[in-house]
Amino acid sequence: MNESQFLFVCCQAGAEQALKDELARNRPELRFAYSRPGFVTFKLPPESAAGDYAELPSVFARTHGFSLGKVQGFDAAKLAEQAWELVASHPAIGKPVRQIHVWQRDERLPGDDGFEPGPTALSEEVGRLLAEKMPRESAAPPPEVNRVSRPGSQVMDCVLVDPQEWWLGVHEASSIPARWPGGACPLDYASPGVSRAYLKMYEALEWSRMPVRARDLCAEIGSSPGGSCLALLDRGLRVLGIDPAEMDEEVLSHPNFTHIRKRGRDVRRRDFSEVRWLMTDINVAPKYTLDTVEEIVTHDSVRVQGMLLTLKLTDWELAEQIPALLDRIRGWGFGYTRARQLAFNRREFCVAALRQRTSRRPKTLQKFKKHRRPTRLDGI
Numbered sequence: 158m159n160e161s162q163f164l165f166v167c168c169q170a171g172a173e174q175a176l177k178d179e180l181a182r183n184r185p186e187l188r189f190a191y192s193r194p195g196f197v198t199f200k201l202p203p204e205s206a207a208g209d210y211a212e213l214p215s216v217f218a219r220t221h222g223f224s225l226g227k228v229q230g231f232d233a234a235k236l237a238e239q240a241w242e243l244v245a246s247h248p249a250i251g252k253p254v255r256q257i258h259v260w261q262r263d264e265r266l267p268g269d270d271g272f273e274p275g276p277t278a279l280s281e282e283v284g285r286l287l288a289e290k291m292p293r294e295s296a297a298p299p300p301e302v303n304r305v306s307r308p309g310s311q312v313m314d315c316v317l318v319d320p321q322e323w324w325l326g327v328h329e330a331s332s333i334p335a336r337w338p339g340g341a342c343p344l345d346y347a348s349p350g351v352s353r354a355y356l357k358m359y360e361a362l363e364w365s366r367m368p369v370r371a372r373d374l375c376a377e378i379g380s381s382p383g384g385s386c387l388a389l390l391d392r393g394l395r396v397l398g399i400d401p402a403e404m405d406e407e408v409l410s411h412p413n414f415t416h417i418r419k420r421g422r423d424v425r426r427r428d429f430s431e432v433r434w435l436m437t438d439i440n441v442a443p444k445y446t447l448d449t450v451e452e453i454v455t456h457d458s459v460r461v462q463g464m465l466l467t468l469k470l471t472d473w474e475l476a477e478q479i480p481a482l483l484d485r486i487r488g489w490g491f492g493y494t495r496a497r498q499l500a501f502n503r504r505e506f507c508v509a510a511l512r513q514r515t516s517r518r519p520k521t522l523q524k525f526k527k528h529r530r531p532t533r534l535d536g537i
Contacts, residue, residue: 161201162223164199165324166180166218168195169266171266173195175473180199184213186201187201195263196316211331216506219341219500220337223326225326226324228322233286240287240323250311253297256300257288258302259314260277260280260315262318267502281303283323284315307330309329309330311327313326334497342364352382354388355385357467357507364499367434369392369434372395374432375397377397378449396413397428398414400418420449421449422452426458429458430458435454435465443482462512467507468505483508487510490512491510493511
């Protein structure tokens with residue numbers, strides 16, 4: 158008799174029910190099994206293989222993989238040894254292991270009490286132990302730990318559900334987020350920024366691969382205090398910040414920034430005539446945001462080619478409306494539209510929409526300024 162097999166999924170703390178409801182609609186064969194904040198497992202149908210679920214139709218799944226089981230205990234070195242014994246006993250993972258991702262589940266909402274998803278001292282220490290305890294031939298190189306994985310490669314996962322409870326798994330780096338440890342966009346904070354909205358925009362650009370280029374004109378509705386604008390300016394873009402509230406002085410003083418102190422609906426449509434990219438982050442229900450955007454992008458004088466829209470989940474029940482919201486955006490002529498709850502999002506999600514696909518590859522932020530550390534970790 159075959160043993161039961163499971164899929165693990167990591168998400169934002171608090172998004173577990175939205176994730177379960179979403180997969181019940183999109184993948185009804187998956188049966189909910191176990192849940193902790195930020196971590197959910199599902200029982201797979203019999204005879205499932207690790208590659209059968211390389212892609213998951215989910216907005217709320219940050220990362221996922223084929224579960225190999227868990228190890229528990231208080232001695233980290235022994236847990237690392239037991240982890241490799243578990244891996245060796247399971248045929249789902251190829252050998253030898255070349256790449257390992259180790260991360261802690263989210264226990265709080267991003268931005269609360271200074272918490273941001275990404276590497277921690279514990280995950281780095283566990284990664285070091287796993288590399289040290291890995292059985293290998295003397296000539297074999299040590300595995301890469303918590304590096305951005307190569308496209309299509311197989312990655313061994315270690316999810317630290319608790320310091321004494323490690324879940325092991327395997328996944329294929331079949332998408333951009335699947336290449337990131339824990340599905341969180343790697344970002345090395347090096348200097349102060351305006352707000353943590355910088356993180357959200359940075360990740361949105363990296364995930365979406367929106368084909369922006371230096372000197373393109375973009376507009377952001379809901380731009381105050383300016384964190385997102387600064388992320389765009391750091392890519393060499395020209396930015397219109399649309400918000401009746403004040404902007405940070407660092408943003409205002411940038412030569413490529415223009416502040417329009419109005420609400421988005423009050424801006425003349427001709428002011429958008431040269432805008433190529435439209436971004437929004439407004440603290441209102443999704444319908445209001447889309448009403449504002451629709452009035453702009455469907456106007457005859459406007460030629461917006463792509464959008465990054467942050468839509469707020471003012472109520473978790475709004476998650477059920479996401480497919481209809483995406484269909485509405487597609488109805489404006491943006492045929493390539495997808496959504497994801499980014500690692501740096503709070504109770505919200507990001508929509509990336511393009512009128513047409515392009516082979517133009519965007520530059521990454523490393524081509525421009527050093528990454529910034531946001532100074533405001535609360536709120537947006």
